[in-house]
Amino acid sequence: MIDFELSPEIARNRDMIHMLAESQMRPLSREYDEREHEKPMEFFEMMWNASKMSPVEFGGGRSAKKDGPSTRSLGSAVTIEELSWGDAGLYLSIPNPGLGGAAVMAAGTPEQKERFLARFKNGAPKWGAMAITEPGCGSDSAAITTTAVRDGDHWVLNGTKIFVTSGWMAVEKSEGFVVVWATVDKSAGRAGIKAFAVDHHTPGMTVAGLEKKMGIRASDTATIVFEDCRIPLGNILGSPEVKKTTEGFKGVMATFDNTRPIVAASALGIGRAALDYTRETLEKAGVKIRYGAPAHKLTTLERDFMDMEANLQAARLLTWRACWMMDQGLHNNLEASMCKAKAGLAVTQVTQKAVELLGPLGYSRKILLEKWMRDAKINDIFEGTQQINLLIIARRILGYSSKELS
Amino acid sequence: MVSFQPSEEQQLIRDTVASFAAEQIRPAAHEADEDGAIPGTLIQQGWELGLVQSTIPEAHGGAGEAISAVTGVLVAEELAWGDLSIALHLLAPRLLLYPVILAGTPEVQQRILPAFGGNEFRAATAAVMEPRFGFDLAELATTAQRKNGTFMLNGSKCLVPLAGGAEHILTFARNEDGTVSGFIVDKGAAGITRIEREKNMGLKALETDEVDLNQCAVPAANRIACDFPALMNRSRVALAAMAVGVARAAFEYARDYAKERKAFGVAIAQKQAIAFMLAEMATEIDATRLLTWEAAWKIDRGDDATREAVLAKHYADNMAMKVTDNAVQVLGGHGYIREHPVELWTRNARGFATFEGLAIV
Numbered sequence: 001m002i003d004f005e006l007s008p009e010i011a012r013n014r015d016m017i018h019m020l021a022e023s024q025m026r027p028l029s030r031e032y033d034e035r036e037h038e039k040p041m042e043f044f045e046m047m048w049n050a051s052k053m054s055p056v057e058f059g060g061g062r063s064a065k066k067d068g069p070s071t072r073s074l075g076s077a078v079t080i081e082e083l084s085w086g087d088a089g090l091y092l093s094i095p096n097p098g099l100g101g102a103a104v105m106a107a108g109t110p111e112q113k114e115r116f117l118a119r120f121k122n123g124a125p126k127w128g129a130m131a132i133t134e135p136g137c138g139s140d141s142a143a144i145t146t147t148a149v150r151d152g153d154h155w156v157l158n159g160t161k162i163f164v165t166s167g168w169m170a171v172e173k174s175e176g177f178v179v180v181w182a183t184v185d186k187s188a189g190r191a192g193i194k195a196f197a198v199d200h201h202t203p204g205m206t207v208a209g210l211e212k213k214m215g216i217r218a219s220d221t222a223t224i225v226f227e228d229c230r231i232p233l234g235n236i237l238g239s240p241e242v243k244k245t246t247e248g249f250k251g252v253m254a255t256f257d258n259t260r261p262i263v264a265a266s267a268l269g270i271g272r273a274a275l276d277y278t279r280e281t282l283e284k285a286g287v288k289i290r291y292g293a294p295a296h297k298l299t300t301l302e303r304d305f306m307d308m309e310a311n312l313q314a315a316r317l318l319t320w321r322a323c324w325m326m327d328q329g330l331h332n333n334l335e336a337s338m339c340k341a342k343a344g345l346a347v348t349q350v351t352q353k354a355v356e357l358l359g360p361l362g363y364s365r366k367i368l369l370e371k372w373m374r375d376a377k378i379n380d381i382f383e384g385t386q387q388i389n390l391l392i393i394a395r396r397i398l399g400y401s402s403k404e405l406s
Numbered sequence: 407m408v409s410f411q412p413s414e415e416q417q418l419i420r421d422t423v424a425s426f427a428a429e430q431i432r433p434a435a436h437e438a439d440e441d442g443a444i445p446g447t448l449i450q451q452g453w454e455l456g457l458v459q460s461t462i463p464e465a466h467g468g469a470g471e472a473i474s475a476v477t478g479v480l481v482a483e484e485l486a487w488g489d490l491s492i493a494l495h496l497l498a499p500r501l502l503l504y505p506v507i508l509a510g511t512p513e514v515q516q517r518i519l520p521a522f523g524g525n526e527f528r529a530a531t532a533a534v535m536e537p538r539f540g541f542d543l544a545e546l547a548t549t550a551q552r553k554n555g556t557f558m559l560n561g562s563k564c565l566v567p568l569a570g571g572a573e574h575i576l577t578f579a580r581n582e583d584g585t586v587s588g589f590i591v592d593k594g595a596a597g598i599t600r601i602e603r604e605k606n607m608g609l610k611a612l613e614t615d616e617v618d619l620n621q622c623a624v625p626a627a628n629r630i631a632c633d634f635p636a637l638m639n640r641s642r643v644a645l646a647a648m649a650v651g652v653a654r655a656a657f658e659y660a661r662d663y664a665k666e667r668k669a670f671g672v673a674i675a676q677k678q679a680i681a682f683m684l685a686e687m688a689t690e691i692d693a694t695r696l697l698t699w700e701a702a703w704k705i706d707r708g709d710d711a712t713r714e715a716v717l718a719k720h721y722a723d724n725m726a727m728k729v730t731d732n733a734v735q736v737l738g739g740h741g742y743i744r745e746h747p748v749e750l751w752t753r754n755a756r757g758f759a760t761f762e763g764l765a766i767v
Contacts, residue, residue: 002476003409004700074408104469292638294542295759310697312716317696318689321410338689374483387682394681397688398665405676 004317007147010075015077020050021086026368029087032218033371037210039169040090040218047094048125049334073258073323079266081316084269085276087220090377091266096120099259100128102177103195106255107237116197122194129170129178131161131224137336138163140183142190146226148182150240153233155196157182157204163382167222168207171200178205178224184244195237202313204229215374251333260336260383261322264343267379271312271347274354274372278305304357308350315343334396341389344380351376410696416477423484426455431488432655438611439750449619452496453527457481461507466515467523473504475640475702477648478767483695486651490754491611493648495766496569499517501532502576504640505588509632518574518590532576532588533563533617535765543638544588544764548619550579550629557589557629559597559622569600569615577619578634578763580738586634588623597622608753621742622752634745637766639705639715643764645696646715646722649758653726656733657687658750663746664736680736694718694725702767719758726755 006014010037021376028040083091097104097120104116119126137143148158157180161167170176177199185192204227211221233240282289282305289302298306325332351373355362362369364380380386412420430451438444453459462468485493499522508520522528536547548561559579569575575598576588591598601616661684664675674680701714732751734741741748 001413002411002699002703005408007407061710071407127682150524256654291713292543292635297542298538306717306720310721313700313717314690314693315724317700318693320408321692321696324408324410335692338692341685342689344691378705386736390682390685391678393685393689394675396660397684398675398681400676405678405681 004320006074006078007071010011010071010078013075014078014082017082021082025083025090026087028090028218029368029371030365032087032090033215034217036212036217038160038222039093039173043090044093044095044125051094051096052121061159068078069329071328073261073326074320077261077319077323080262080265081272084266085273086269087218088266088270088372088378089216089297091269092165092219093169095125095127095174097128097171098170099130099255100170100177100197102259103130103237103255104128104197107195107259108197110147111234114235119175124174126174127166127169127176129164129176129222130166131167131178131180133161133163135160139385142193144181144183145186145252146180146182147186148184148194148196148236150169150184150233154230155233155236157196157198157229157231159226160208161224161226163211164222164224165219165382167224168210168220170204171198171205171222171224172207175200179237180224180226184240188242192242194240196227196230196231197235197237197358199235202229202231203214214377215371244295254333256384257331257333257336258326260389261319261326261332262342263379263383264315264319264322264339267343267347267376268312268316270372270379271308271315271343271350274351274369274376275308275312276306277367277369277372278354278357281361301357303355306380308353311346312350315339315346317341318348334393337389337392337396340384341393343388344386344389347376348380410699411686412476412480413679416474416480419477419483420480423455423457423481424487426452431485431492434543434745435489435492435611436747438489438491439760440610442610444495444611448492449495452616455604458499458503458525462503462519462523463507465514465521473507473767475643475705475767476699478640479520479643479698481701481767482647483651483654483698484765486603486648487655488651489611490648490652490757493596493651494609494612494764497644498572499530500766501567501763502530502572502574502590505532505576505630505632505637508637509630511627514590514605514630521573525729528573529568529571530574530576531566531568531572532763532766533569533579534578534638535563535565535761537562537564537616546578546580548577548579550581550587550589550697551623552582552626553623554628555626556623559589559591559619559624559717559725561619563617564604564614565606565620565761565764566617567614568613569617570603570613572734575617576630576692577617577622579619581678587704588630588632588634588637590628590630591619591624592628595622595624606757608750608757609757610753618760624736635712636705638709638762639701639711640766641763642707642715642719643698643701643711644762644767645699645758646694646719647767648765649722649726649755650695650698652751652755653691653694653729656730656748656755657691659746659748659751660687660736661708662735663740674736682732682733683736686721687732690729694722697721705767723759726758727740727752730755 019232120230148155183192208223208225460469460471464470550557575591602616667674697718701718704711726752733748
């Protein structure tokens, strides 16, 4: 039965998180946008303690195939929209297993899950991270040059990773871990790419720098260098075997089907923050949006506002659908890319338009709108750029392999 | 609980209508557009699907199914995927029947409904739009004045489907207190004149008419005191779903063409310039369908769905225009030739931004 009503449990949780976002995150927004690379430790402690009480799936829920239908993924999306409504940079920096955790959940053995994920249940705040991008390759993750060479009981990693979200917190500032993508056989192309979990403070791994960014400045983006970094053999996620097929690589890529709707949900939160602020400002100024008025009576402002609303809601429903499919155990590769491509673009357009509509007020750093516009853009880029997601959508709707459509 | 899965019954109806659209409607669409006429046998076959009669209450000879906007949008998308003109023709009797079922007095229901439960297509329609710049649903220029137990209707209407042969035209007019009611004008009533069959950019297969009302006297019992704004939300959602159907037709045709057509040694779909257009088209079609479902769902809950319906229709108007235009673009010069249906879909798609009240769920 087609239904758009959130379950009472998800709705209650949303309301609770909304209060938290408003009372705890908004007051920190501007400060940690300007004090880049400094950390709101008190806020982290609070979130860490709260998440131990009711764990939030920051990296997306688990596939429903084993557990039967659930609402985990949709619940996560709704929660993350609220946190990002509060502040997307702070949301991204909250101590949690992150994308590294999602990779371990998706491809790890029970032993690996215990070793890398149990730590998030107790002790001091910790972070997990994922290191894929390199200075010479981004979207083309099959072109990875970081190497993993077997040496007795160890893998030896060498290479440089950039744009690692929370990488600094994961490997130097807490007892976390990072999942690193590296090739075990350069000649094998995609089939040679494997993921390795690397524990915090492992010798040979150093944070070489932090990026200065346009937005989401509360979240650190690290460069991590691996120089003869030795990790146990058992830290490889999935099989070490290099098969002729690209199954292993596809397995790692499948993580994105879980995480893309979550990124889309974060985008929705930023967009809604901008939309809410614009609506309130218009209301205070006595501007009313006349839904249903004919074209010749609508002002440009009314039209723009309605476009923003519809655009954002379209992205939200695509996101909910991708989550719902995951919760039902349905294959959602196409739908995950659709919602990510749509939400990343929609939130970029919505926030840019909001700044335009509010004029000098929107452009001023006295209010948060300009920050939301800067924060929004990352959603059009990370976790697969808009164009990479369009490429995936195109392959799916056309029935093409990556060779046929590159 | 959020779900994107139609009920089993809805899925069954959707599948039935989709087959009919593929096997009967689509093959007839091109000729109907060229001829300006839809074959009577096709209309009769469409009638036999029971899409109109099923919601007539059992007491009046129907199947007594509840009117569901969600089921309505599923059906509307599939029919319009076949052809917009034929879809609007088949569903035109709903324009009268739904308001009568939703808001008519028992007497009116008894007088009107039983005749529509038969085995043959019976034309009926509604007159909403008016032929002038500045048409506004909130300020209809057609008026109804109470006079000696009747209502005198005065004004002009346009884009009235099937006005020529309709048994009844539900004419919407402004009451003296500013509210809007529907008035059932029976076939052959004095004071109503069908000016001419319209010649429009699209919808060429569908008979739409311009109609004049000059001191047209309607018995007081023929007034349907409906919630006009709520009715227009049902229309917006129906038209938005049809826009999705037209856009989907164009997208699928362009997608298949792009896989066949070779340029520079590969299928043009293998070029990102084309592939990305198709990817965006597919995404926007899905997005619009979900907006439409949400608005329909809200209507079925009995909530005020004005905002959702307006946004869904507005979004759908733009989406259908863009997607059908892109489909012509993918086909290039061939897209401009009437042998291919994409130019027909583009002409039909342009109408949505102007249409109000041409369909209902």
